[in-house]
Amino acid sequence: MSPPHNQIQWSGPSWALPALLALLSVLGPFSIDTFLPAFSGIAQSLSASPVQMQQTLSAYLLAFAFMNLFHGALADSYGRRPVVLVGVAVFALASVGCAMAQSIEQLIAFRAVQGLSAGASMVVSRAIIRDLFPPAQAQRVMSHVTLYFGLAPAIAPVIGGWLFALLGWHSIFWFMALLGGGLWLLNLIYLPETLPxxxxxxxxxxxxxxxxxALGGSARFVLLALASGIPFNGMFVYILAAPEFLGTHLGLAPTQFFWLFFCTIGGIMSGAVLSGRMAGRVPLKWQIRHGFVLMAVATLINLTATAFLTPKVWLSILPLGLYSIGWAVMMPVVTILVLDLNPLRRGMASSMQACVASAANGLVAGLVVPLVMHSTMLLALASASFMLVGLAAWLYLHWRWPAIGRFASN
Structure with a gap:
């Protein structure tokens, strides 16, 4: 049973709250995607090895995963608004530290601080949505957030590439600092407190x-978290390996990296639209099934093309777009199911779901990508493995609790 309906209501335009919450979520993508085109320049400037550069990603992601355990619990205790404002402020200050870093060790340390703070906005925004809206409407709003959010990593590498080319790699982190400061001011003025x-x-x-x-011991929670968080790495492994995958294997210049992000984020946005249109009309488990079918088809195409055909830009990137559509179709649905496992601890549930996903992302960045990025076949096999883990989790959950997601949200 859900707690009494929240008395706080959003009185602004229907598009404005999803847009505001989506803006909160751009900190994560911009922290990862904006500086990827500058990898080589940063490495040369700071005399860093490829492994050390990869640690700038894994340090961020692992710190992100760790702190996600606490963002939601803090928001359940002190309210949604203070946690968001503090998190965004710390992110802006950490970005200044990254911009002023004089060594790779300093950059890695400030990247970890970015990771500790960036998750607050994403975790808490999910709880805010479910605070305000019943399930079907919450799914639609989450789909809209995903749609707006999808624009960020599509344009982030383009911005990063041009900033790097025109002003050097330091300017990328100054841009992040300005972004964080602007978002802090915007949310100070407009973000409502939704937890009485x-x-x-x-x-x-x-x-x-x-x-x-209680949550960690719930098999349903663990399986739902695995079903949503692990398959994301099927496309994320390519994003993390973008400098090697796009630059070495496909021969693209840093300013052309946007093709990968344009395709995957375009897929996420398309899947978000489909998910929103299915909300309240299609049983939840059907939506999840459709998502996994699309991901499985994309995985088979990717494996076949990688194994038997000469690498080409469109042939290597388009299957990732189809894969991202499938992930975005099922992700809002699984998130609703996770948040409703314990309605009085939605912040904590959102935290733990994000922790599972981001811990997997961090391990992929720090351990998997360095091992597979030098081979397109290994990248394809790694991507397929992540999809299969999520699929296995969902199939077991469906077999063990067949009633879950049987009906459309209402």
């Missing part, structure tokens, strides 16, 4: 531990 004081949970060790254990 009467529904806040005490931030004490024992209740927190009980909440973590």
């Amino acid at each position: 004081r009467s529904e806040r949970q005490p931030f004490r060790p024992k209740p927190l531990l009980q909440g973590y254990l």
Whole structure:
């Protein structure tokens, strides 16, 4: 059962709240995608090895995963708004530190601080949506957020590539600092507080531990988190390996990296539109099934093309676009199911779901990508493996609890 409906209502235009929450979510993509075209320049400037440059990604992602355990619990205790504002402010300051870094070690350290803070906006925004809206409408809003959010990583590498070419790699992090400062001011003015004081949970060790254990010990939560978080790496592994995949294997210049991001993010936006249109009309489990079917088809095309055909830009990138459509179709649905496992701890549920996903992302960045980025076949096999893990989790969940997601959201 859900708690009493929140008395806070959004009085602005229907598009404005999804746009505001989507802007909060751009910090993560911009932290990753904007500086990828500058990898070679940063490495040369700071005398960093490829492994050290990869650590600028893994340090961010692992810190992101760790702190995600606490963003939601803090938001359940102190309210949504303060956690968002503090997180965005710290992100802006950490971006200044990255811009002023004089060594690769300093850059890695400030990237970790970026990771510790950037997750607050994403985690809390999901809880805000479910605070305000019933399931079907919440799914539509999440789909709209995904749609707007999809623009960020599409344009981030383009911005990063041009900033690097015109002003050098430091300017990329100054841009992130300005972005964080602007978002902080925007949310200070417009972001509502959606968690009434009467529904806040005490931030004490024992209740927190009980909440973590209850969710972590729930097989349904673990399987849903795996089903949504692990398949994302099927396309993310290519994004993380973009300098090698696009630059070496496909022969593209840094300013042409946007083709990969344009295709994958275009797929995410298309899948978000489909998910929003299915909300309230199609049973949730059907939407998840459709998403996995699209990802499986894309994976087979990618494996076949990689194994038997000469690498070409369009042939290597288009299957990733289809894959991202499938992921975006099922992601909002799974998120609704996760948040409704414990309506009084939605922040914590969002935190733990994000923690599972971002921990997997961090491990992929730090361990998997360095091992597979030198071979297009290894990249394709890694992508297929991530999809299969998510598919296996969903199939077992469907077999064990066949009633889950049986009906359309309402």
